Amino acid sequence: MKALCAFIKDADYGNGRNLDWAVFNKYPRLKTQFDQNNHYKMKSAKTLYKFVCAIYRTKQTAMDLALAKHEKRWIKVAPCYFSLVGTLFGNRKWPRGKYIAFGTIWSMYPRFLKDKTFHIPFWHRTPRYMPVIIAHELLHFMFYDYFYTRYQKYHKSKDNFFVWHVSEIFNTIIQNSPEWLACFKLKSFGYPEHRNIVARINHARRRNTAWDLNALIDNIIKEVQNQKLAP
Secondary structure, three states: OOOHHHHHHHHEEEEEEEHHHHHHOOOHHHHHEEEEHHHOEEOOHHHHHHHHHHHHHOOOOHHHHHHHHHHHHHHHHHHHHHHHHHHOOOOOOOOOOOOOEEEEEOOOOOOOOOOOOEEEEEEOOOHHHHHHHHHHHHHHHHHHHHHHHOOOOHHHHHHHHHHHHHHHHHHHHHHHHHHHHHHHOOOOOOOHHHHHHHHHHHHHHHHOOOHHHHHHHHHHHHHHHHHHHOO
């Protein structure tokens, strides 16, 4: 329900795509529980809560087994992952938090910067992609901590979507680099509106052999500003 409310909040800010992708595409019948002509307002939070509880109640055993398998897959790549992050951020300490992954029934996986919790799918059509998802969400926590320390002027609510664009582009570039693909074997799926920026930055980086973290982020910021990406 917390994730669902976050999707609804995004829709209220003009980004109804997340609600469509995460909820309606997977559970079309839930559209009847929303007033889409009024910023996707819930008709009855109680009815939606009952729907969510029913799924967790009937599929609890299958969900527990799925999460156990996800954990085993993650443990195999975790040492490589934390080594890559350490190299990238100069062995910067991870920000304090719970670092708990919760299984979700939705098709998108929000993360919560305040307590460092995040969502992963209970089921995925490509199970070996699960470590990529976990790595992606964890990387957000390190990136945001670094970004807001260096770029404090963007630590305002009005800049949230701007920083989101920067963070997603950053993750896509990093996770699809040769050194990261050697660890995870599978590419991270980026957002379609970021493809041109990712392609341009990757093309320019072919001449470099090591990451210049600050230069990379500065470049992404300029690209997002020039393209004027919408929320």
